[in-house]
Amino acid sequence: MEGFRVLEIKKSVFENNDREADKLRQELKKEKTFLLNLMSSPGSGKTTTLKATIAALKDEMRIGVMEADIDSDVDAHTIAETGAKVIQLHTGGMCHLDAGMTKQGLEGLGTENIDFAILENVGNLVCPAEFDTGAVKNAMILSVPEGHDKPLKYPLMFSICDVLLVNKIDVMPYFDFDLDKCHEYVKKLNPNITIIPISARTGEGIDQWADWLRTQVAEWNK
Amino acid sequence: MEGFRVLEIKKSVFENNDREADKLRQELKKEKTFLLNLMSSPGSGKTTTLKATIAALKDEMRIGVMEADIDSDVDAHTIAETGAKVIQLHTGGMCHLDAGMTKQGLEGLGTENIDFAILENVGNLVCPAEFDTGAVKNAMILSVPEGHDKPLKYPLMFSICDVLLVNKIDVMPYFDFDLDKCHEYVKKLNPNITIIPISARTGEGIDQWADWLRTQVAEWNK
Numbered sequence: 277m278e279g280f281r282v283l284e285i286k287k288s289v290f291e292n293n294d295r296e297a298d299k300l301r302q303e304l305k306k307e308k309t310f311l312l313n314l315m316s317s318p319g320s321g322k323t324t325t326l327k328a329t330i331a332a333l334k335d336e337m338r339i340g341v342m343e344a345d346i347d348s349d350v351d352a353h354t355i356a357e358t359g360a361k362v363i364q365l366h367t368g369g370m371c372h373l374d375a376g377m378t379k380q381g382l383e384g385l386g387t388e389n390i391d392f393a394i395l396e397n398v399g400n401l402v403c404p405a406e407f408d409t410g411a412v413k414n415a416m417i418l419s420v421p422e423g424h425d426k427p428l429k430y431p432l433m434f435s436i437c438d439v440l441l442v443n444k445i446d447v448m449p450y451f452d453f454d455l456d457k458c459h460e461y462v463k464k465l466n467p468n469i470t471i472i473p474i475s476a477r478t479g480e481g482i483d484q485w486a487d488w489l490r491t492q493v494a495e496w497n498k
Numbered sequence: 499m500e501g502f503r504v505l506e507i508k509k510s511v512f513e514n515n516d517r518e519a520d521k522l523r524q525e526l527k528k529e530k531t532f533l534l535n536l537m538s539s540p541g542s543g544k545t546t547t548l549k550a551t552i553a554a555l556k557d558e559m560r561i562g563v564m565e566a567d568i569d570s571d572v573d574a575h576t577i578a579e580t581g582a583k584v585i586q587l588h589t590g591g592m593c594h595l596d597a598g599m600t601k602q603g604l605e606g607l608g609t610e611n612i613d614f615a616i617l618e619n620v621g622n623l624v625c626p627a628e629f630d631t632g633a634v635k636n637a638m639i640l641s642v643p644e645g646h647d648k649p650l651k652y653p654l655m656f657s658i659c660d661v662l663l664v665n666k667i668d669v670m671p672y673f674d675f676d677l678d679k680c681h682e683y684v685k686k687l688n689p690n691i692t693i694i695p696i697s698a699r700t701g702e703g704i705d706q707w708a709d710w711l712r713t714q715v716a717e718w719n720k
Contacts, residue, residue, distance in 0.1 A: 318539045318623050318652060319644025346624065348650040369654070371593065371624035399651065400624050401540050402568065402593040421643035421666065422541025428570040429621070430540060432591070444643065447672050 280352045280362045283384040287368075288376025293407055297375035300382075300410030309387045310496045311378075311395065312489070313411035315433065317426075318399030320419035321443045323351045324476040326396060330358045332486040333392065337493060340390035342381040344373055344398050351396060361385065372403035375410040392493055401426070405433040412496055419444040420453045427461035434462050439470045439488060446475040502574045504586040505606040507566075510598025515629055519597035522604075522632030531609045532718045533600075533617065534711070535633035537655065539648075540621030542641035543665045545573045546698040548618060552580045554708040555614065559715060562612035564603040566595055566620050573618060583607065594625035597632040614715055623648070627655040634718055635660045642666040642675045649683035656684050661692045661710060668697040 290296045304311050316322050323343075330339055340361040343351040352364035363385045367373065373381070378395060387393060395411060397404045416437040418426055421444060427434045434440065440462060442455065459471060470488060474481030512518045526533050538544050545565075552561055562583040565573040574586035585607045589595065595603070600617060609615060617633060619626045638659040640648055643666060649656045656662065662684060664677065681693060692710060696703030 317541060317621070317644075318648055319641075345651055347653050350647055350650050369628070371622075398624065399539070400593075400622055402620065402622050403625065406591070419541075419643065421641065421669070422539075425572055426540055428572050429567055431569050447643070447669065450669050450672055 280356050280364055281384070282349060282364045282366060283381065284366045284368060285377045285380045287370070288374050290376045293374045293376070296379070297408035297410040300375050300379050301412060304387070304410070304412065305496070307387055308497050309390050309393050310493045311393045311411045313395045313397060313409045313414045314417070315397045315404045315414065315437070316399060316417035317401050317422060320417045320422060321476045322396050322399070322417055323354050325417060325441060325443060325474070326355060326394060327358055328476045328479060328482045329486065329489070330355070330360045332482055333489065334358070334360065336490070337391040338389055340385045340387065340393045342385055342393070342395045344381070344396060346398060361390065367398060371398055371400050372407050373397055373409050374407040378409040378411070392489070401430040401433045405436055413438045413492055415439045415441065417441045417443045418458070420448055420451050424454045424458035424461070427458070427465055431465050435465045437466070437469060439472065441485060442471065442473040443476055445473045445480060446478045502578050502584045502586055503606070504571060504588060505603065506588045506590060507599045507602045509592070510596050512598045515596045515598070518601070519630035519632040522597050522601050523634060526609070526632070526634065527718070529609055530719050531612050531615050532715045533615045533633045535617045535619060535631045535636045536639070537619045537626045537636065537659070538621060538639035539623050539644060542639045542644060543698050544618050544621070544639055545576050547639060547663060547665060547696070548577060548616060549580055550698045550701060550704045551708065551711070552577070552582045554704055555711065556580070556582065558712070559613040560611055562607045562609065562615045564607055564615070564617045566603070566618060568620060583612065589620060593620055593622050594629050595619055595631050596629040600631040600633070614711070623652040623655045627658050635714055637661045637663065639663045639665045640680070642670055642673050646676045646680035646683065649680065649687055653687050657687045659688070659691060661694065663707060664693065664695045665698055667695045667702060668700045
């Protein structure tokens, strides 16, 4: 048995999700836990990016990961190998997490000894964008094989994120991905977003991403 | 102005989606129109696959395409270039189409002179799987960069499809994608599914896919 448990999360009972999200952020502030909500399409490399992120930061902060999935424990197994604290959340068919569900996950994970908590949201560019999870910052991954036109097609997701990781840049030569066009489309929707090209596989760009996270976590604990 | 219009579709008012879907299929049967519901993650190559499909079949049947998207007309522009009849459906933030919404789309497209209608669903592996659109067959695309473990994580989608196109096989050498494992996971969920590896970009496998479609359209018109 590997070191994680599976939590079947329940539908939230709260009518006002935004209020619950603000309450959750206040609790996290008190506990000095920084929560990142990581979103993307299926298969863009969320879990591989998390592995690289944990490797870069695990000696500086205590990291806890919530792996949200409709089914399966594949990702929690992968993350458990890194030595980080991890819990698998099963959403029971739900396509996103809201603040109430995230709170259940955090309670299952236990945040008292966690400096940096990460929610790996359900792989989906649509629904997760519509619900504030209570996270301090929203991050998303767009992978090169998905194409640079995705900001045009899923504008809300690109609008609500604080940082965009453009992943799989190691395979750029094999795809028609225009990084300049991508920047242009994204910045038009969200001028303040930080864009970091990375390859979770080769490690390119992970330093810059880790630096961004260090700054955010330090800012939150001020 | 290119040859398509944009339809803002409304939320369905029907309580029983399955019944509406069955009614829609009966109407399509009478009109001798075959409707395919094409689903996948964002960026797996639905539109490029459609272009290759239209090129392969346009001399044999009258094709009509409904491009469903939350926003933007990118895909309808691309499909309009093929000469096929096309309409852009805007879902107004909705993450999927149900039978009532599909019916609005078909009415907008006009099916009286269409043998083969295609609904390009919203890019999403979760929600579209939960709603019968009234299509005669469900098809999905999984692209090589997404990884062979996706059937484990989005089981419902793989369970409800009649055919799976494994796209972008031309980039197989650059990814850790195990086609045998993919087959194994998918067939376990859905023993009757047809799996066709393709590259919409190079044209590999498109013949087999076009043959599968010919058979289905002929069967429907018997």
